[in-house]
Amino acid sequence: MKTRSIALAVPVLMLSGLLSSCSEDDGPSITVYNAQHEELLEELAPIFEEETGIDVKLRNGKDFELANQIVTEGDASPADVFLTENSPAMSLVESEGLFAPLAEETLALTPKQYRPESGNWTGFAARSTVVMYNKDDIAPEDLPKSILDFADPQWKGKVSFSPTGADFQAIVSAVLQLEGEAATKEWLAGLAANGEVYDGNNIVMQSVNDGETPTGIAYHYYWYRDQKESGENSSSTELHFFGNQDPGAFVSISGAGVLESSDKQDDAQAFVKFLVDKVGQQALADSYALEYPLNPDVQLEPLVKPFSELEPPTVDVSALNGPKVIELMQDAGLI
Amino acid sequence: MTTTVDRPRPARRVVDGAPVALLLIGVAVALFALIPLIHVVQYAATVDPDVAKDQLFRPRIGMLLRNTLGLMVTCVAASIVVSVACAWLVVRTDLPLRGLWHVLLTAPLAVPAFVNGFGWVSLTHSVEGFAGAAMVVTLSYFPFVYLPVCAALRGLDPAHEEIAATMGLGRPATFARVVLPQLRPAILGGSLLVALHMFSEFGALKTLRFPTFTTAIYDQFNTTFNGPAAHLSSAVLVLLCLVVLLVELRLRGHRRYARTSSGSPRTGESSPLGALRWPALLVPGAVVALALGVPIYSLVHWMQVGSSTGEGLDRLLPTALTTVSYAALGALLSVVLALPVALLVVRHSSVASTLVERSTYTANALPGIVVALALITVTIEYATDLYQTSVVLVAAYLIMFLSRAVVSVRASLEQAPPVLENVAKSLGVGALATTWRVTVPIVMPGIGAGAALVFIAISTELTATLLLAPLETQTLATQFWSESSALAYGAAAPYALAMVLISMPAVYLLSRTTQGRRPGKVVEP
Numbered sequence: 039m040k041t042r043s044i045a046l047a048v049p050v051l052m053l054s055g056l057l058s059s060c061s062e063d064d065g066p067s068i069t070v071y072n073a074q075h076e077e078l079l080e081e082l083a084p085i086f087e088e089e090t091g092i093d094v095k096l097r098n099g100k101d102f103e104l105a106n107q108i109v110t111e112g113d114a115s116p117a118d119v120f121l122t123e124n125s126p127a128m129s130l131v132e133s134e135g136l137f138a139p140l141a142e143e144t145l146a147l148t149p150k151q152y153r154p155e156s157g158n159w160t161g162f163a164a165r166s167t168v169v170m171y172n173k174d175d176i177a178p179e180d181l182p183k184s185i186l187d188f189a190d191p192q193w194k195g196k197v198s199f200s201p202t203g204a205d206f207q208a209i210v211s212a213v214l215q216l217e218g219e220a221a222t223k224e225w226l227a228g229l230a231a232n233g234e235v236y237d238g239n240n241i242v243m244q245s246v247n248d249g250e251t252p253t254g255i256a257y258h259y260y261w262y263r264d265q266k267e268s269g270e271n272s273s274s275t276e277l278h279f280f281g282n283q284d285p286g287a288f289v290s291i292s293g294a295g296v297l298e299s300s301d302k303q304d305d306a307q308a309f310v311k312f313l314v315d316k317v318g319q320q321a322l323a324d325s326y327a328l329e330y331p332l333n334p335d336v337q338l339e340p341l342v343k344p345f346s347e348l349e350p351p352t353v354d355v356s357a358l359n360g361p362k363v364i365e366l367m368q369d370a371g372l373i
Numbered sequence: 374m375t376t377t378v379d380r381p382r383p384a385r386r387v388v389d390g391a392p393v394a395l396l397l398i399g400v401a402v403a404l405f406a407l408i409p410l411i412h413v414v415q416y417a418a419t420v421d422p423d424v425a426k427d428q429l430f431r432p433r434i435g436m437l438l439r440n441t442l443g444l445m446v447t448c449v450a451a452s453i454v455v456s457v458a459c460a461w462l463v464v465r466t467d468l469p470l471r472g473l474w475h476v477l478l479t480a481p482l483a484v485p486a487f488v489n490g491f492g493w494v495s496l497t498h499s500v501e502g503f504a505g506a507a508m509v510v511t512l513s514y515f516p517f518v519y520l521p522v523c524a525a526l527r528g529l530d531p532a533h534e535e536i537a538a539t540m541g542l543g544r545p546a547t548f549a550r551v552v553l554p555q556l557r558p559a560i561l562g563g564s565l566l567v568a569l570h571m572f573s574e575f576g577a578l579k580t581l582r583f584p585t586f587t588t589a590i591y592d593q594f595n596t597t598f599n600g601p602a603a604h605l606s607s608a609v610l611v612l613l614c615l616v617v618l619l620v621e622l623r624l625r626g627h628r629r630y631a632r633t634s635s636g637s638p639r640t641g642e643s644s645p646l647g648a649l650r651w652p653a654l655l656v657p658g659a660v661v662a663l664a665l666g667v668p669i670y671s672l673v674h675w676m677q678v679g680s681s682t683g684e685g686l687d688r689l690l691p692t693a694l695t696t697v698s699y700a701a702l703g704a705l706l707s708v709v710l711a712l713p714v715a716l717l718v719v720r721h722s723s724v725a726s727t728l729v730e731r732s733t734y735t736a737n738a739l740p741g742i743v744v745a746l747a748l749i750t751v752t753i754e755y756a757t758d759l760y761q762t763s764v765v766l767v768a769a770y771l772i773m774f775l776s777r778a779v780v781s782v783r784a785s786l787e788q789a790p791p792v793l794e795n796v797a798k799s800l801g802v803g804a805l806a807t808t809w810r811v812t813v814p815i816v817m818p819g820i821g822a823g824a825a826l827v828f829i830a831i832s833t834e835l836t837a838t839l840l841l842a843p844l845e846t847q848t849l850a851t852q853f854w855s856e857s858s859a860l861a862y863g864a865a866a867p868y869a870l871a872m873v874l875i876s877m878p879a880v881y882l883l884s885r886t887t888q889g890r891r892p893g894k895v896v897e898p
Contacts (some may be wrong), residue, residue, distance in 0.1 A: 069844060076855050095844045098855060102595045103742070110746060114753045116761055116844075202592040214723060237579045250498055268834050270678065274375055371433050 067093035068118040068305045071108060073101040073127065073204075074292055078327040081305050085321050086312045092305045101127035101204035101228040102227040109134050114175055116120055117311055120298035121162075121292065124208040126359030127157045127168070128293035138298040148332050154356030159295030161355065162313045163322060164330040166348050167288045169278040175252035181278045185255070185286025186217070189228020198234040198242050201372040203242040205239060205257060205290070210259070210367060211358035212288040216351050219362070226370035233261075235372070244271045253278075257290065262342050266328070281349040289350040292329065354356040391721035392804050398713040400725075403732035405710075406772050410611055410735045412747035416604040428605050431669040433589070437606075441585040441613065444507055445571050449564045451511040456518035456563065457556070457659050457786035461548075464526040467643050467650060472487025474657045475523070479516050482826070483876035485833035485850070486513035487576025488869045491857060492668030494580050495515040495675070506583035512664035513577065514570050518563030520822070520883060523786055525559035526552075544644065558625060558787065562780050565621045565734070569776065572614060572738035576835060576854075586610045587740040591836070607743045614738035618731050653764055672869050675862035686867060688852070693871050696848045699763070700831040700875070703770040704778075704824040710771060711778035711823055715816070717809065719786045720794070730779060737776040741836030744769055748841060766841045773837065778823035786812070818886040825879035825886075833872055849875075 072079050076098045079217060083094040097104070097117070105127040108115050115136075122128050131137060137158040144159050152161035171181060176196075188197050200206055214222045236242050239256035243264065246254040258279075264272040280286035294313050296306040312318045319331040323338050330338055331347045338345065367373050391399075417425070417856055428434075447817050462468045463475050479487075479725035490509050495501045500509065529552065537547040575587050586606055646653050717726035736744055752760045759765055789812070797807040812818070835850045842848070849872045856865035 052696055097844055098851075099839055100595055103840065106594055106746065107749060110749045111753055111760075114757050115759065201598060204595070236582065245498070248498060364602075367596070368431065368433070368602070371436075373433075373589070373596050 047307070055085065063094060065091065066302070066305055067095055068302050068309055069095045069097065069116050070121060070309070071104045071117040071156075071270070072098050073104050073122045075123070075327060078322070078325055078329075079121070080270075081325045081327075082313070082318060085311060085317065087323065089312070089317070090308060092308070094309065102130070102254045105130045108136060109274075112136075113299045115299050116295060117297050117307040118302050119296055120159075121294050121313075122204070123165075123290075123292050124204045124358075125161070125291045125293050125355045126208055126211055126363075127204055128295060129154075129225075129356060129359040131295065131297075132156065132158050132356075136297055136299065137295045138300070138303060140310060141227045141307050144314060146306065147311075147314040149334065150356065151352065152332050156356060159293045160310065160314055161291035161332050162294045162310075162318075163292040163327070164289045164332055164345070165292070166330070166343075166350070167212075167257045167286055167290070168256060168261070170246045170251050170261055170272070171253045171277045171278055172246050172249055172251075172255055172274050173276055174274055175249055178276070178278065178310070181253070183280075183282075184284045184372065185280060186221070186225050186284075188232060188253075188304075189206060189225045190257070191232070193228075193232045195232065195234065196251055197229070197232055197253045197255065198211070198245050199229070199255040199258055200236050200237055200238050200242050201367065202235075202237060203239075206255070207363060207367070208290040208358060209255070209285075209288055211360070211363050212290075212351070212353050213285045214363055214366070215353050215357060216285045219366070223366055223369070226366055226372065230370040230372055237298050243275065247273065247275050249274070255273050255286075262328045263326065266326070266341070277343075279343060279348065281347075283349055283351040285351055287350045288353065289330075289348060291332075291355050304363070391717055391723065391726060395713055395721070395804075396725065399729040401719045402714055402775075403729040405768075406733040406736055406775055408736075408751055409739050409744045409747040410771060412750060413604055413607045413611060413739070413743060415507050417601075420601045420605060424601050425605055428602050429609070434606070434609070437584060437586050438609070439591050440503075440583065441572065441587075441610075442509065443567050444503065444583070444585060445617075447503075447507045448510045448514065448571050449567050451507065452515040452518045452567045453560055454659055455511065455515045456522050457553075457560070459660060460519055460522040460526055462653055462656060465521055465644055466646050466653070468646065468657075468785040468825075469650065470651055476558060476884045477661045477665065478519055478657055479880050480661075480877075481512055482516045482883065483873045483880045484513065484665065484668050485576070485869075485872055486510060486574055487580060487835065488672070488833075488853070488872065489513050489664070489668045490577035490580035491869075492671035495671050495862065496667065501582040503583060506578055506581045508663070509577050509581060510571050510574060513570060514567045514662070515660075515664075516883075517566040518560060519561035521563045521774065522556055524818075524886075525556050529555055554825075558784065559620050559708065561625050562784055564616065566737075566780055568617050569614065569737040572610060572617075573740050573773075575740055586613070590740050591742055594746070598841040605741075607739060610740075611735060614735055617736055617738075622727070622731070671860070671871070672866045672873075675866040678863070678871075680836050688847070689867055689871060690867070692847050692849055692852050693831060693875060695846060696832050697874075697875055698852075699767065699770065699848065700828045703767055703774070703831040704828040704879075705777050706767065707771055707778040707795070708782065708791075708820045708824045710775055711782045712808075712813070712820070714779050715782040715786050715819075716812065719783060720791060729867075730783070733779050734776040735772070736772045739773075739775065741769075741834065741838075742840065744773055745837040745840040748772075748837075761841065761843050762848075763843055765841070766838065766846075769837045769841050770831045770834065771825075773834070774827045777826040777830060780815055781823035781826060782819045785816040785822075789815040822883055822886045825882045828879045829876045833876055864871060 079096055087094055101122045101124055108117055108120060108131055120131060139157050140160055145153060145160055148160050154231055169181060213225060234251050236245055239260045242254040242256050243260050245251055259278065261272050261277050294310045296310055300306050314333060316333060316335055319333040319336040322329045323336050458479050463471050486509065489512060493509055533551050534547050537551045572589055575591055578585055586609060590603050590606045593606060641722050714730055718730040724771050748765055752765050794807050794811050797811045833850050835854055838848050838851055849868045853868035856868065
């Protein structure tokens with residue numbers, strides 16, 4: 039009997055330990071639902087904590103995973119701030135009326151084209167669409183002039199991408215806004231017929247590097263980050279920027295917003311302001327992330343192609359996302 | 374001696390029907406396990422019929438259906454072949470180092486399928502697609518069949534085979550006509566778990582680029598707030614799961630397998646392999662090399678080449694402790710919940726008890742994200758204070774993995790003679806006391822095995838943990854996932870190895886419970 043009661047006692051003690059560990063409460067804190075890369079926030083949050091004494095608690099996930107969670111939680115959401123990698127998930131939460139308007143002084147720090155007119159959230163980082171290509175398999179002059187060219191049958195089996203994440207959905211949203219429904223439909227059908235589908239931009243990069251497909255669509259920083267880490271997954275590859283206001287030069291915006299249900303409005307607002315203000319943006323630029331800061335006073339290190347040379351197309355960030363994108367992607371059989 | 378009878382013998386059964394208390398407990402457990410299913414059905418029912426039609430009758434759904442069913446059938450068949458062959462070699466032949474092989478053949482359970490998938494893909498991309506997916510899923514889940522088959526082979530009364538031999542049947546014929554039929558419940562129970570796990574498998578299939586319903590549901594939740602599409606796909610998956618449960622029920626039939634009279638219990642003779650003794654090592658050797666060797670080689674390789682190796686190691690120990698705590702607690706509670714369910718279905722067989730038992734399987738086939746979103750909805754609505762506490766996370770684990778405990782406890786209970794309980798009752802021992810003093814000790818091996826299986830499942834659970842864990846709680850699985858998603862394989866590998874290590878004691882326990890102990894043997898309390 040003795041061993042049995044011990045066997046019972048151990049997990050019960052563990053439960054009480056688990057329960058008590060989550061009720062620790064010392065000083066002000068905010069809860070951030072974070073769909074941006076976890077490592078980035080682990081670099082930024084401590085600086086904010088140091089400056090303000092406000093503790094930042096992170097729940098990490100992916101854009102729509104957390105957006106779904108916030109919508110399901112509704113008014114009972116424990117989240118004070120929501121951060122995403124791309125803007126479509128911000129639009130979803132905004133369309134449910136769950137954001138509180140941001141302070142004017144916060145909004146003023148980010149150029150107008152990188153935040154919605156509503157002022158309910160703001161961009162705080164940017165990523166450029168790129169094509170990664172394998173140097174051994176394809177010559178730079180053979181690369182397409184426009185991302186739309188990938189729908190051409192000559193690219194069959196020669197392009198990879200990751201359609202299931204929020205990343206690619208943002209690109210499709212941009213194509214839809216710039217080119218219209220018919221062209222997007224045609225493009226997706228061609229891409230579905232030609233492309234190799236992977237899960238995640240990192241895997242796309244790996245597949246290009248391994249010579250599985252000569253080209254892959256992704257965002258710029260995956261490549262720069264790998265180059266900086268060891269280059270193991272990108273050593274045979276180079277980046278191709280479309281520029282020229284092509285839909286393929288689309289710049290996707292990472293969003294930050296304060297939830298209306300939060301009862302820590304001041305602290306939450308302060309955190310979003312920190313993210314777009316000089317200190318936060320400089321920390322972003324200096325971090326491992328290699329994503330572009332949006333505050334005009336801060337520049338990324340020269341290793342990365344300068345933001346000013348990207349020549350992105352003009353898109354309305356608040357009009358990305360929407361059921362249409364999903365419908366088109368479903369019709370193409372991509373999701 | 375043991376007999377297999379086609380019809381239950383009422384005289385030897387507990388005839389007074391299920392005690393009301395037991396039935397009520399069973400129904401409560403079933404309702405708890407059904408929360409995600411009820412949520413999915415409720416949601417799917419509100420979808421506009423036109424939208425539903427569009428969503429359900431599009432080419433991709435057909436493709437997912439073919440992929441899911443094809444993979445399930447292949448993995449179940451392959452698991453049975455691998456398991457029966459290995460179990461026979463280990464239990465009934467003079468294969469060298471049988472004890473070691475037994476532990477090694479159980480050990481793949483300690484390697485999460487998504488780690489296995491990562492391991493393979495990082496070495497060769499040729500495993501992407503159907504064949505690779507079938508291989509990795511089979512290698513990850515075949516022990517679900519192997520373990521009960523081993524236990525059954527050890528529990529068989531050799532008298533049957535001896536009689537068959539005296540009647541002039543050769544060894545292959547004896548195996549096919551005498552042994553195999555008696556392995557049926559073990560094979561079916563294990564196959565059921567393989568099928569259900571394959572249905573809900575996410576990480577491995579994502580990595581191996583083989584889309585099934587579960588990966589599609591995850592994509593749908595992850596691409597947009599596509600409620601109708603994701604919930605309708607979940608409903609289809611639940612339907613598949615119900616079909617599998619029914620098929621298993623039909624195949625299982627009404628036989629009972631308990632020893633019905635005394636005899637001299639002994640284990641069957643080993644069949645000498647003769648000249649094949651050493652070549653036969655190739656069979657378990659190949660299985661172990663593919664299921665354990667490749668992923669472990671790959672993890673070690675990442676640690677050596679990854680430039681991120683060594684980062685975040687300070688978090689490894691606390692994360693491992695959290696993981697062990699959840700897994701231990703969940704394992705304990707799951708067997709507590711599984712016991713009344715198994716008692717009901719084995720000892721008080723009725724439509725109601727069958728429904729209770731089958732209810733506990735449904736959530737197993739659902740992807741973690743569906744279970745998590747259902748629990749978010751329910752908690753926010755009815756128990757806001759509990760939201761994002763350990764309680765809800767443990768509840769999710771129980772709902773998802775209860776079936777593992779039920780299958781094990783049920784299997785051990787099935788081979789325990791009810792006559793002992795009747796004797797206890799006739800001696801004036803109350804129903805609950807009988808359960809505690811007679812039945813529980815008999816099914817102890819099953820309880821241990823069930824707890825071990827749940828422990829392993831929880832320590833590697835990913836998608837539900839991401840959404841439901843208390844703030845700032847990391848488990849080994851979520852940490853591995855976030856590191857490996859960032860391509861920091863070097864930093865991720867220690868977490869994967871830690872998952873394997875903390876599952877090892879459970880695996881050892883599993884290999885012990887099916888070794889040497891005859892089912893039906895009464896263990897002293």
